[in-house]
Amino acid sequence: MKKLTEREALLFAFIVSCICLLATLGIAFAVGTALSGKQSQVTESRRFNSETVIQGRQVFVIHCVECHGFDARGDEGSDLHNLRSGDGLIHQIITGGIKGEMPGYGKVLNEADVRALIAYLRTLRN
Amino acid sequence: MDSIFWLRVHGGATHFPIALVFGAAFFETIGLLSSPRQHDFRIVSYWLLVSGGISSFGAVFSGLALSKWTVSGKSLLLQHHLFVWPAFALIVGLTSWRVAVGQSPSRRTFAIYLSLLATACALLAAAGFSGGELVLGR
Numbered sequence: 001m002k003k004l005t006e007r008e009a010l011l012f013a014f015i016v017s018c019i020c021l022l023a024t025l026g027i028a029f030a031v032g033t034a035l036s037g038k039q040s041q042v043t044e045s046r047r048f049n050s051e052t053v054i055q056g057r058q059v060f061v062i063h064c065v066e067c068h069g070f071d072a073r074g075d076e077g078s079d080l081h082n083l084r085s086g087d088g089l090i091h092q093i094i095t096g097g098i099k100g101e102m103p104g105y106g107k108v109l110n111e112a113d114v115r116a117l118i119a120y121l122r123t124l125r126n
Numbered sequence: 127m128d129s130i131f132w133l134r135v136h137g138g139a140t141h142f143p144i145a146l147v148f149g150a151a152f153f154e155t156i157g158l159l160s161s162p163r164q165h166d167f168r169i170v171s172y173w174l175l176v177s178g179g180i181s182s183f184g185a186v187f188s189g190l191a192l193s194k195w196t197v198s199g200k201s202l203l204l205q206h207h208l209f210v211w212p213a214f215a216l217i218v219g220l221t222s223w224r225v226a227v228g229q230s231p232s233r234r235t236f237a238i239y240l241s242l243l244a245t246a247c248a249l250l251a252a253a254g255f256s257g258g259e260l261v262l263g264r
Contacts (some may be wrong), residue, residue, distance in 0.1 A: 004226045004227060006227055006231060006232060006235050008224060008226070009223050009227035012222060012226045013219045013220070013221075013222040013223030013226060014219060016218060016222035016256075017215045017216070017219030017222060018215070019219045020183075020215070020218045021214060021259065024183075024186055024187070024190075024196050024214070025211075026144045027131055028195045028196075028197045028233070029195070029197060031190075031195045031249045032194065032195030035179070035194065038168065055133075058192075058261065059205075061202070061260055061261070062194075062196075062199070062203055062260075065202065066200040109194075
């Protein structure tokens with residue numbers, strides 16, 4: 001391969017860098033858009049084991065800490081310790097949201113993530 | 127494949143570009159200080175950087191899969207991404223430049239390259255720290 005001059009090499013590197021960054025962001029955007037419309041159909045209930053709780057914590061950190069805080073003690077959102085509502089209602093709130101208060105995550109999270117998040121929330125006790 | 131799978135893959139994959147790019151910067155610096163063996167150290171640094179550049183794709187794509195293909199996000203995830211994207215672009219750019227220009231850049235451009243490599247290391251460290259906080263913190 002013929003060696004490039006330094007100026008040509010700089011231009012080459014800049015173009016490659018831009019292409020890779022834009023391609024990565026483009027792929028992420030395309031896949032993210034495609035996945036957001038796809039609802040996972042998980043019908044079988046899943047036992048809440050420690051892995052599920054860890055997964056729930058990840059989901060919580062990625063999607064919920066903004067409003068509920070890292071310790072889930074509430075910030076803009078409410079304190080999530082000692083929830084007394086049933087799993088069904090919590091599931092509905094997570095996926096459908098609360099009008100004017102909380103966005104729904106039904107299109108962002110799949111069924112496994114929602115169940116894991118509920119499992120994690122159940123571990124939050126005073 | 128669920129979040130746990132991608133969490134493990136991302137947790138493993140991110141260490142490759144971090145270690146390799148830091149290694150490249152280290153050997154480049156050692157090469158500057160050791161003039162008789164500078165050429166050898168530069169070759170080692172060159173291949174470390176190339177490996178780091180290639181492995182950065184694995185780290186980035188596993189991270190995207192983990193975050194459900196979110197390129198920005200909120201809170202700590204946003205902070206993590208604000209470090210990740212410039213670091214990724216810089217590493218790919220530096221690798222491409224190094225491959226294109228070969229082993230004999232001029233002193234001036236090599237100094238610029240070294241300072242950009244140090245910047246990439248700083249961005250990688252910040253991205254790694256915020257990523258660790260995101261997964262393991264509090």
